[in-house]
Amino acid sequence: MSRIIVITSGKGGVGKTTCTANLGMALAQRGHKVAVVDADFGLRNLDLLLGLENRIVYTAVEVLAGECRLEQALVRDKRQPNLVLLPAAQNRTKDSVSPDQMKKLVNALTKVFSYILIDSPAGIEMGFQNAIAPAKEALVVTTPEISAVRDADRIVGLLEANGIRNAHLIINRIKPAMVAQDKMMSVKDVQEILAIPLIGVIPDDEKVIVSTNRGEPLVLAAEASQRGLAGQALQNIVRRLEGETVPFLDLTPPADDFLARLRRLFRPTE
Amino acid sequence: MLQELLDRLFSRGTAQKTSRETVKRRLQILLAHDRADLSPAVMEKMRQEILEVVSRYVEIDPDHSEFLLESDQRTTILTANLPIRGVKEVPDAPKIADSAANRIPEATSSTLPPAEPSADSPPDVLDLSMLDAIDAAIDPKTISSPSNEGRQTL
Ligand SMILES: Nc1ncnc2c1ncn2[C@@H]1O[C@H](COP(=O)(O)OP(=O)(O)OP(=O)(O)O)[C@@H](O)[C@H]1O
Ligand SMILES: [Mg+2]
Numbered sequence: 001m002s003r004i005i006v007i008t009s010g011k012g013g014v015g016k017t018t019c020t021a022n023l024g025m026a027l028a029q030r031g032h033k034v035a036v037v038d039a040d041f042g043l044r045n046l047d048l049l050l051g052l053e054n055r056i057v058y059t060a061v062e063v064l065a066g067e068c069r070l071e072q073a074l075v076r077d078k079r080q081p082n083l084v085l086l087p088a089a090q091n092r093t094k095d096s097v098s099p100d101q102m103k104k105l106v107n108a109l110t111k112v113f114s115y116i117l118i119d120s121p122a123g124i125e126m127g128f129q130n131a132i133a134p135a136k137e138a139l140v141v142t143t144p145e146i147s148a149v150r151d152a153d154r155i156v157g158l159l160e161a162n163g164i165r166n167a168h169l170i171i172n173r174i175k176p177a178m179v180a181q182d183k184m185m186s187v188k189d190v191q192e193i194l195a196i197p198l199i200g201v202i203p204d205d206e207k208v209i210v211s212t213n214r215g216e217p218l219v220l221a222a223e224a225s226q227r228g229l230a231g232q233a234l235q236n237i238v239r240r241l242e243g244e245t246v247p248f249l250d251l252t253p254p255a256d257d258f259l260a261r262l263r264r265l266f267r268p269t270e
Numbered sequence: 271m272l273q274e275l276l277d278r279l280f281s282r283g284t285a286q287k288t289s290r291e292t293v294k295r296r297l298q299i300l301l302a303h304d305r306a307d308l309s310p311a312v313m314e315k316m317r318q319e320i321l322e323v324v325s326r327y328v329e330i331d332p333d334h335s336e337f338l339l340e341s342d343q344r345t346t347i348l349t350a351n352l353p354i355r356g357v358k359e360v361p362d363a364p365k366i367a368d369s370a371a372n373r374i375p376e377a378t379s380s381t382l383p384p385a386e387p388s389a390d391s392p393p394d395v396l397d398l399s400m401l402d403a404i405d406a407a408i409d410p411k412t413i414s415s416p417s418n419e420g421r422q423t424l
Contacts, residue, residue: 146293146300153301182288189294193301195344 002110005117005241006039006135006164010151012122014143015172018208019234020119021049023139025217026238027115028082035074035113037106038088039131040121041097047087051215052077061089064101070108079220084113099133106134124158132159138167139199139237144174144185149193156196168199170237175204176251187248200237201248205230302339302346313339320350329355 007020017040024036037060038046047053058073070086077083086105089096109116120131132138138159142152152169159167171190178184191198207228211218218231227235229249236246287295308316317337324330336351 146297149297150300150304153304157305179290182290185290185293189290192343193294193297193341 008120009141010155011148022234026219034115044088059089170200173204202233302341
């Protein structure tokens with residue numbers, strides 16, 4: 001049985017595509033056959049994060065129009081042969097595809113791939129409906145900010161209403177130094193508010209941007225130091241997806257000043 | 271002086287709420303409204319009706335009353351904070367057969383100071399918390415039921 005997982009958030013720019021690219025790559029590294037599907041029609045960028053933008057010939061739209069076969073549209077990753085991308089069209093609107101068509105496409109992919117990750121566009125309109133239509137599970141991505149958490153809550157409700165009860169939370173772009181100073185909501189705060197099970201906590205890390213610039217997902221880096229804490233956090237999510245119990249990373253800031261350490265020492269347990 | 275410094279260092283005492291606490295509280299209220307999907311108009315009508323019912327028994331300070339939907343672990347909680355100025359003479363106990371429904375006026379008069387409040391005494395606060403019982407909240411029976419989550423602090 002293949003697992004069909006949508007990565008979604010409500011608010012834009014919180015890290016859906018970053019997560020899809022890295023989780024897809026990490027799953028493939030663990031030996032699974034993985035298809036990542038870009039459901040962001042009109043504003044595709046999963047291909048960019050994977051560095052596959054120059055290799056796209058056909059997209060999902062041509063497959064649906066019968067202008068090519070599904071295999072012809074799939075872009076194979078040369079670095080990781082277990083991974084393929086089904087690109088979205090860049091020059092069409094979100095209405096060029098329907099939820100039923102998405103189901104058909106993904107259903108065809110389940111014949112070959114054991115993991116299908118769908119990168120959802122922001123918002124709750126047609127593009128979102130298309131992305132969740134084939135999914136059996138969801139990863140809800142948020143950052144610890146009021147607007148992102150509010151939108152994530154809306155998404156959790158909509159997923160439930162659409163029969164997707166298996167939803168897990170990824171909190172991205174945590175800034176440990178700010179949490180330590182009580183300037184930002186903590187992981188616990190956000191998880192308490194959204195009240196769905198937590199599957200990952202990713203720190204804010206410049207390495208994520210550098211890897212995006214290169215078109216090389218963080219988890220591809222050979223050295224642990226190059227992957228950094230963010231890369232490790234993403235790999236941990238994949239292990240948890242597969243049922244392993246992995247402790248969450250300790251994100252308390254390491255080299256902080258004397259005062260902050262003192263303050264933490266005296267503060268009642270959080 | 272030293273204490274003050276310590277307090278500020280460890281943000282104890284009356285120190286300002288941190289931005290983290292503020293944003294968490296704002297979110298809890300925001301999401302409660304989102305989740306309950308009650309229009310402001312319906313909220314306002316419910317507020318008016320609850321005030322009306324409570325005012326039959328006690329005199330309420332409308333300027334300092336608070337009426338909030340909050341959210342905790344996907345449960346929506348309606349909280350009414352109604353400062354009481356004094357207790358009213360209830361002419362005839364309302365004709366509700368259920369004897370439990372008559373308990374609140376008694377309870378109120380036994381815990382509160384006599385009906386004439388001194389001008390500067392702080393108003394007592396009646397806190398009615400109703401877990402997911404928004405419909406029931408409009409029903410006076412529910413408000414006066416003493417078994418109501420035990421949060422009827424007077
Ligand atoms: N943990 C992180 N640390 C630093 N930067 C990050 C992190 N996660 C994401 N970013 C950056 O945030 C930006 C948005 O990320 P991404 O494109 O993955 O978000 P998205 O949710 O897919 O956006 P959209 O809604 O537009 O599709 C990118 O520039 C990315 O590099
Ligand atoms: Mg995206």
